[in-house]
Amino acid sequence: MPSAHPMVPLPCSVRRIQRETHDTFSVELSPGHEFPFVAGQFNMLYWFGVGEVAISISGDPTKPGRLTHTIRSVGSVTQGLQKLKPGDVLGVRGPFGKGWPVETAAGGDLMFVAGGVGLAPLRPAIYYVLANRKRYGRVVLLYGARTPADILYKQELERWRARFDLQVHVTVDHGTGGWQGRVGVVTSLISKPDFDPGSTTVMICGPEVMMRFTEAELEKRELPPQNIYISVERNMKCALGLCGHCQFGPTFICKDGPVFPYESLRRFLAIREV
Amino acid sequence: METLERIVAEHPFAKGLKDRDVKLMVGCASNVRFDAGETIFREGEEAKQFYLLRQGRVALEMFAAPRGPITIMTLEDGEVLGWSWLFPPYRWKFDARALELTRAIALDAECLRNKCEQDHDLGYELLKRFALMIEQRLQATRFQLLNVYA
Numbered sequence: 141m142p143s144a145h146p147m148v149p150l151p152c153s154v155r156r157i158q159r160e161t162h163d164t165f166s167v168e169l170s171p172g173h174e175f176p177f178v179a180g181q182f183n184m185l186y187w188f189g190v191g192e193v194a195i196s197i198s199g200d201p202t203k204p205g206r207l208t209h210t211i212r213s214v215g216s217v218t219q220g221l222q223k224l225k226p227g228d229v230l231g232v233r234g235p236f237g238k239g240w241p242v243e244t245a246a247g248g249d250l251m252f253v254a255g256g257v258g259l260a261p262l263r264p265a266i267y268y269v270l271a272n273r274k275r276y277g278r279v280v281l282l283y284g285a286r287t288p289a290d291i292l293y294k295q296e297l298e299r300w301r302a303r304f305d306l307q308v309h310v311t312v313d314h315g316t317g318g319w320q321g322r323v324g325v326v327t328s329l330i331s332k333p334d335f336d337p338g339s340t341t342v343m344i345c346g347p348e349v350m351m352r353f354t355e356a357e358l359e360k361r362e363l364p365p366q367n368i369y370i371s372v373e374r375n376m377k378c379a380l381g382l383c384g385h386c387q388f389g390p391t392f393i394c395k396d397g398p399v400f401p402y403e404s405l406r407r408f409l410a411i412r413e414v
Numbered sequence: 415m416e417t418l419e420r421i422v423a424e425h426p427f428a429k430g431l432k433d434r435d436v437k438l439m440v441g442c443a444s445n446v447r448f449d450a451g452e453t454i455f456r457e458g459e460e461a462k463q464f465y466l467l468r469q470g471r472v473a474l475e476m477f478a479a480p481r482g483p484i485t486i487m488t489l490e491d492g493e494v495l496g497w498s499w500l501f502p503p504y505r506w507k508f509d510a511r512a513l514e515l516t517r518a519i520a521l522d523a524e525c526l527r528n529k530c531e532q533d534h535d536l537g538y539e540l541l542k543r544f545a546l547m548i549e550q551r552l553q554a555t556r557f558q559l560l561n562v563y564a
Contacts, residue, residue, distance in 0.1 A: 256563035286563040313558050315473070315485035320513055323473065323488045325557045328550075331426075331492070347562040353553070 146380055149186045149231025152207065154224050160210060160292050164257055166198060167224060169207040169232065176204045179264035180239030180371060180399040184379050185209060186231030191217040194376035194394070196261035197235060202271045207232070210260035210292065236379040237398050240265040241369055242272075245341035249277040251333070253354050255284050255326050255346025259292045261371050261398070262345045266300075273305055280307040280333040284326025284350070288312055288319040307333050326350060330357040337363040344402075345371040348409065355402060368402035389414050418443055422519055425466045426492045427543055435536050442525035448472075448512035454495070461504045463520045464496035470516025475509040483509065487554070497544055499523035 152169040159165050167185075177183075179201050186192040193215070199208030213219045224230070242265050250269060254262050269276055281300065285291045291310065301308040309332050315323035322329075326346070342358060344351045351370050358368060374386035374393040381395030389408035391397065408414050422428050422443055423436045431439075446465070448454055454472065455461070469491050475483040486508060489495050495518070498506050504523065530537030 284563075286561070290563065313561070313563070315488070319485070321488075322471070322490070323485045325554045327557065328487075328554055332490075349560055350557075350562050353557050 146233060146236075147378075149184075149192075149233050151229050152232045154226050154228045154230065155206070156226060157224055161290050163214075164210060164212045164290075164292060165222060166208055166210045167221065167230075168199070169209075169230060171205075171207050171232065174204040175207050175232075175235075177201055177235035177264075178239035179242055179268050180261060181235035181237050182261075182376070182379075182394075182398060183207075183209065183232050183234030183236065184376070185211075185217075185221070186233065187217055187220055188229070188231060190220050192231075192233075192377075193217040193221075194236075194373075194379065196371070196398070198260040198263045200267040200271075201264045202267060210257065210263075212257045233379060236376075236394055238396065238400075240343050240371075240399050241341065242268050245343075246272070246275040247277070248339035248341055249335045250279045251335060251340055251342045252279075252281045253283075253326065253330075253342060253344045253346070254281070255350040256286065256290065257292065258344075258346035258350075258371070259283055262343060263293065265343060270300075270303075270306065277339070278307070278333070278335060279305065280335065281309070282326055282329040282332070283308070283310045284329070284346075285310070285312050287314050287316050288321070289317065309333070325353070327353045327357045330354070330361060335361075337361055337367075340367060342368045343371075343399075344368065348372070351402075352409065355406075365403050365406070366401065369399055370402050370405065371398045372400060372405065373398065418445065418519070421445075421468065422466065425468070425519070427466055427494050427547075431539060435539055438529050438533065438536050439521060439526065442522040442529065443519050444522075446518050446520045448516045448518075450512055450514045452512045454510040454512060454516075455506045456509050457506055459506050461496060461498035461506050462523050464494060464499050464523065465518040465520055467491050467493050467495055468517045468519065470518075471513040472516055473511050473513050475511060477509065483511075487551075488513065494544075494547055497548065499527070500541075500544060 152171045155170045156168040182196045195209040198210040213222045252262050309329045311322040376394045377383045377385040379394045381392040386393040419440045472489045474486045
């Protein structure tokens with residue numbers, strides 16, 4: 141059960157810290173009871189006395205007793221969160237927002253396209269789909285990172301790649317350190333899998349420019365834009381659509397998103413002033 | 415047994431080519447294979463052919479002392495290796511090295527250039543395909559330069 145009031149943080153103790161890359165780590169929290177959420181939703185994590193930050197839930201929605209967030213340390217709060225230890229207490233508000241359309245995508249093929257730390261908000265959707273694998277056709281994950289050292293969830297990717305019912309393609313922009321895998325941008329992977337454009341749902345998460353390039357490549361493969369969903373990040377504060385910090389055109393990312401049909405945001409993504 | 419003609423016709427590069435164009439290409443084609451680690455060509459060498467990759471993975475590398483070889487990109491089955499054969503002075507701009515066992519169709523550059531000069535329909539078809547490939551790689555390079563994950 142989430143907190144009783146959306147503005148009141150629920151104290152959750154840190155159960156485990158997992159370092160993912162040099163600047164990214166996952167925090168597993170114990171909410172003390174079930175914390176149901178939908179893949180793609182986010183929580184506001186409050187480090188008492190320092191500040192609050194919006195972080196996507198990166199754990200498994202079919203295991204609501206564990207609450208996992210993957211965090212890249214880029215600001216004062218997230219840099220501070222790096223120092224967390226098991227037993228420390230964080231405040232959690234949430235879950236907030238609309239998630240990935242995993243239910244409406246059932247029956248067709250699915251493609252996940254992730255860039256960098258954008259794999260984290262997609263991971264719950266991948267867990268959900270794998271837990272309900274029979275309900276989906278072909279499932280493909282395309283993942284691009286900056287360098288091999290920036291690849292998230294390496295062991296999990298290896299496990300997923302070993303499955304016969306999930307295609308996983310990983311690429312890096314810069315091949316360093318004896319990397320024997322693919323070198324090239326994530327959009328170059330779109331030509332790899334076979335998929336039926338008409339019945340494929342694509343879920344994209346990464347930097348906005350990467351999502352734009354990805355959509356352009358999908359268009360070349362004649363995938364209807366209405367089949368594309370993206371997750372957008374803005375400056376979320378209240379997470380309730382009240383404060384207006386995350387307003388994007390006519391929408392509030394926290395309340396109307398963070399997952400949107402690409403068609404609904406396409407026009408605004410092209411406006412530089414928004 | 416698969417004929418060379420069928421192999422070329424089924425490669426994504428040849429998708430939509432007329433049978434006669436495929437036959438003309440096959441007249442310049444041969445089957446090749448490279449073991450893992452084998453150098454396919456080196457920067458500065460004459461670009462005597464290009465390759466339709468059928469299996470495996472190839473790294474395009476640039477040697478920059480003192481860092482050593484830097485992988486610019488990798489290519490896999492279904493992709494095309496090399497366009498320096500099309501443009502004077504017909505010399506490779508990168509090194510190419512097989513990262514794993516790689517099978518490909520090699521197309522003889524001089525043979526194909528001569529055919530394109532004689533048959534402009536074939537030349538136009540091939541140039542359209544190479545122009546698209548160059549456009550895609552230019553876009554990918556621009557995207558790479560943005561360093562979006564930093």
